[in-house]
Amino acid sequence: MPTALSILQHTFGYPAFRGQQADIVEHVAANGDALVLMPTGGGKSLCYQIPALLRPGCGIVVSPLIALMQDQVDALTQLGVRAAFLNSTLDLQEANAIEQRLLNGELDLLYVAPERLLTPRFQSLLRRSQIAIFAIDEAHCVSQWGHDFRPEYIQLSVLHENFPDIPRIALTATADHLTRLEIVDRLALQEAKVFLSSFDRPNIRYAVVEKDNPRKQLLYFLRNAHPGDAGIVYCLSRKKVEETAKWLQEQGIRALPYHAGLDASTRQAHQTRFLREDNMVIVATVAFGMGIDKPDVRFVAHLNLPKSLEGYYQETGRAGRDGLPASAWMTYGLQDVILLREMIEQSGTPDEIKRIERQKLDAMLGYCEAPSCRRQVLLHYFSEDATPCGNCDLCLNPPQTWDATTAVRKALSTIYRSGQRYGAGHVIDILLGRETAKMRECGHQHLSTFGIGKDVSEAQWRSTLRQLVATAMVGVSEHGGLHLLDACRAVLRGEQTLQLRRVSDDKQIISAGSKTATVTLDTDEERELWAALRQCRKHLAEEQNVPAYVIFGDATLKHMLEKRPQSLEALHAISGIGDMKLEKYGTDFLAVLQRHHKIHAL
Incomplete structure (x- = not known):
């Protein structure tokens, strides 16, 4: 029988578990329920993927967004894992074929939306199949106090009622104390072990500027801090999204709009371009991003104040999933507070929810007006103590x-x-x-x-x-x-x-988010090899019809640049290269590395 560590090394290509991953995998694989709170980029997916591969049967993953399913399945298939998804993008024949694979025991992981999972037909299918685990991703969607409430999530306690002997793992990157209590209650996880990781994302540089011609401030930030980088710009309204994307295009920035008012085919096309093309900026409402797996998003910018620190943390967490330097930049003014207060009062929700929403907005404002380290304020909100980070605008340029x-x-x-x-x-x-x-x-x-x-x-x-x-x-x-x-x-x-x-002077504050290179390239030789590795990845991704990061992320290419492996054995030791990817792509990348070595060894 394979061990958790052997699957991690040979299938996923990582030398060792990080943080609490090993304990979580061991607990769930041994039939234990778990609630996992871990920041984006912390490796939550491995916490349910590996137990599903260790246990007999198929792991059922409840996921709220179609895009997430597609990305996860693409990435797992590249690793040789038998993964599939069931959602509305499949026709009847395709869906039936996947259901048959589940019944035949031919799947390791199956991603499904909560709406489909709850149907009597799918529940019947589950009873006739061998199930390894249930994983409930983005579990904060269960909370009516939260920022991404999905009413279907409330009914997911049916999994405990119908399948009491199958372990369940609920996972989220963001949940304050109130939301955690609701997750436990709604999902009947009272007996589950809680794994609470640090919410800190040390690779993200946080900066807030006072709103003063926000478009020009955004352009200054993009051109000075992140020229040519992929990123997300969040706006409060659909109209603002459209206007901002158009204006950025006129300034020579490769930008596309994304909001719920666009037709489904346009949204899908824009999302696909963002995932698969380099240097693309997506301008969006908060409808965009949950579950987006793109690891090389280098910045997240907010042109309006988010409604809560949970929402802000979730949205900024989409930057720098690969652990390399990234920025979270925001411009805001008192008018944002007025607009959001007005939205709360006119929402028609019960008074108790309005009261909590007001408190969340007050906490968000307190973050913006913090006199010292922003990371301390953010982590304190999630009940975590921290020392000054030295990597936010207030630490880098302490205010007078x-x-x-x-x-x-x-x-x-x-x-x-x-x-x-x-x-x-x-x-x-x-x-x-x-x-x-x-x-x-x-x-x-x-x-x-x-x-x-x-x-x-x-x-x-x-x-x-x-x-x-x-x-x-x-x-x-x-x-x-x-x-x-x-x-x-x-x-x-x-x-x-x-x-x-x-x-403070706005430009000084903006410079606190000044360019921190993803990869430090000091010589022409390094720049040449980096470009060659990226070009090889791009060519293979186009052949496979997948996003480039599904082949290898920037962090893996960075290790290649640093280590310069000259054999398949040495290449296998690079983080992120498992057995299947070595077999598929090893010779291509080795050829690039060896050719570069020969040219520069002369």
Whole structure:
């Protein structure tokens, strides 16, 4: 019988397990249930794929997205694993053939959507088959408090009821304490062992900039930090997606839109191009990305504030899955907070859900206005302690602070005296003494606070008001009006002083996300070999009609560049090259390496 380690080495081509992988595999293979919380890129898939290969029968993987199934099956087939999927892209004849393979014991892994899994017909098929394990991927979809709720997931407890002797493993990359409790409850995993890995993604560099012509800020970021790299740009609305993609195309960036309003064939075509072509930027709503396996996404950019830190973590986690350097960049302003608050209030959801959504939005705002290390704030949200990372914008360019006590009192007094119903723009106009048409209409030029804030810049006032909202001294109504909260009383009474962040130069903040090369290429010789290895991969991928990373990821090519193997045996020792891939592609890549060696050995 093969061991877990031998499957890892010979099938998947990795020398050793990472983190808790070995313990998870051993537990599930021995018939134990498990809840696995592990960051994207941490190797969650191996935690159910290897137990499925160790146990008799077929592993059934519940997956929420068609794209994920296709990618996983393509990658497993390349490794010699008997994998298939059942979803709406198959015609009746193809689906019947796969069902027959399951009944005949000819499959190691079968990916299926929750909607199909729950049908009486499929449940009957499972009863007539030998099942190794059930894996429930993207398990946070079960949570009504979460960011990707899928109502079908709630019914997946039927697996425990109908197949009590088959081990189940639920996996997710993001879940706060509330979501974890709901996963356990909804999936009947009370007896499951919980494996909680660190949520830290040290290869991702986090940066946030104040919104000031966001398109130009994005273009600056793309051209200076990630020229020619593949990445995702998230926008809040379909209209914004379309406009941003079109504008990037006009600037010479290879960009495509993706949102639910596009027809299915266009969405599929754009996703396929993103997966298979180099240097492609996809501009999308958050409908895009869950389950995308592309490991060489070098950046994720947000042009709007996400609704929660879970959503933000999930979306930024799509960058740098291969462990190589990547960026998470965001531009935001107080208007984003107002828009999201308005969406919450008008959503029609129960008051309790609205309350939790408001708390999640407050935590998101607190991350944006953090005075120190962003990674610490992010990990603390997931109940994890961390030291300053040295790799976010605030660590690389620590913000200056100033004694803002007097300025804050001026702002709070202005909000109060103007009636606690006007937005930040009007409050700042009062502080700066601007006689606008609205000012004359309201008569606010006669307020005692009119013009008392001329010693502070408009940009600093904007930042100050955002920080007051983030620290819950000032509230924002659903229509954007500012009002005082109880926490500001101590400042107004003179009982508390306030140190706030001073506004930084945008370009300096952006440079904190400056180019960190995926692979350091110091010489023409290294650049030549890197290009040759990538060209070999591209040619083989086109022959196989699969994305290039399914052949080998950048991390594997990087190891080839570093180690320069000159034999198949040496090539087999490279991480990511298992037996089947060595047999399929070893001679092609070895030829490239040997030819390069001969040329440069002369």
